[in-house]
Amino acid sequence: MSIINFSNTRQMEGLFDAINPIKELIESKINLSRTADREKRINLNQNKIMRICFIVGLSLPTKRSIDDYKNIQLSVSSIRITPSFFTMHDLSTLYSALLKLRYSDLNIDWTQNATLSRIIAAEMLRGRDYLIADNNLDSFLYAMNNKVAMAxxxxxxxxxxxxxxxxxxxxxxxxxxxxxxxxxxxxxxxxxxxxxxxxxxxxxxxxxxxxxxxxxxNFLLFDYKGEFSDIQNNHWLALFDVDRSCILDPLTQPLPFTPFKDFTERSINEINLYSTEMSSALYSIDRVSASANMNNRLSEAIVEAYKSTNGAPISFELMLKCYQSRMKDANNDDSISSVLKQLVNAHIFESEDKVSLIDDSYIIKMDGYPKDGPIAKAIVYFLMSKLNNIYELWINKQ
Structure with missing residues (x-):
């Protein structure tokens, strides 16, 4: 007996909306009712919910009929179910056998992609309806073991x-x-x-x-227009397998990262090189015209700031303080101290890393800042610089 070919299986139109009630129900049972600080709620991805519904549907011995699937509308944009949906945990052979078992009373041509796609959608809906009814979901959750399997x-x-x-x-x-x-x-x-x-x-x-x-x-998205963070577009977040906790708005709360490198137990030469790099960054953020003296002051201020923290990440406040200590008149701003004051007043970054920039996905809400302004440029520059630094450290460890 041949195995069903699941490649190019089409998705049902409106499938995510159809299974969203069971997604919300499962998440309500596995998440705490309240979370502290930046503790993230567990957000189950759509593939997992689809697979749960599909497996539960196939597990039910209910008699099948053509009416179960014939009127199901497939995706008008030909969205496919990813091949990994069926191959994960090497279950494609089992799925094939169960489908043929459940529909053995019907003369199904399993080579017809449209028919197969509708039957798979019907099984997902069958599983969804069963889990929502009575306390069936609890029965399934309590029957789960502690084994964890991943592709x-x-x-x-x-x-x-x-x-x-x-x-x-x-x-x-x-x-x-x-x-x-x-x-x-x-x-x-x-x-x-x-x-x-x-x-x-x-x-x-x-x-x-x-x-x-x-x-x-994972992804890091700079949302200049505020489209992805708009509550009207919440359905996009579901498609990305994230929720609104991934949206970071620096206007209301500092971004939970420090933009500066950590030079703990690193050589002073590395700090000197970084001070030059940081100087160039500040110049480009607001098209600063700096004299040689200003350039030297800034580099020295960055090095001094790092010395005072013993190489730990510094802050814009500390950088400004060290810079002003080298000015003849700290009350008379030059172009560099002006940029630093803007960054200090904006308070767009935390003084330490509170989350991992690469272990999760984030959307940075940017529509509150002028696109070409110094704050927006600083957010993009320092986060990209931080990403590059993370990858450099990771490569060096290999």
């Missing part, structure tokens, strides 16, 4: 980016491919052409393909 392979990141004028001729981008030497992608287009929507689709695919693996693709 160990690096996820296949083959992104669907469009088609070649024909729905059957899909255009894909293989992110894993070694033939792609440039990791940067530019999305260009006129106003209203769909750039933001395309970005959302790409992020959704990255997350859907990877969040259930040991190598999830």
């Amino acid at each position: 160990k392979d690096i996820p296949v990141l083959n992104l669907l980016i469009g088609n070649y004028g024909d729905e059957e001729m899909e255009a894909t981008l293989d992110i894993n491919s070694r033939s792609i030497t440039n990791s940067q992608i530019i999305i260009a287009g006129a106003t209203g052409s769909g750039k933001t929507n395309l970005l959302a689709v790409l992020i959704q695919q990255f997350r859907m393909l990877s969040t259930e693996s040991q190598y999830p693709v």
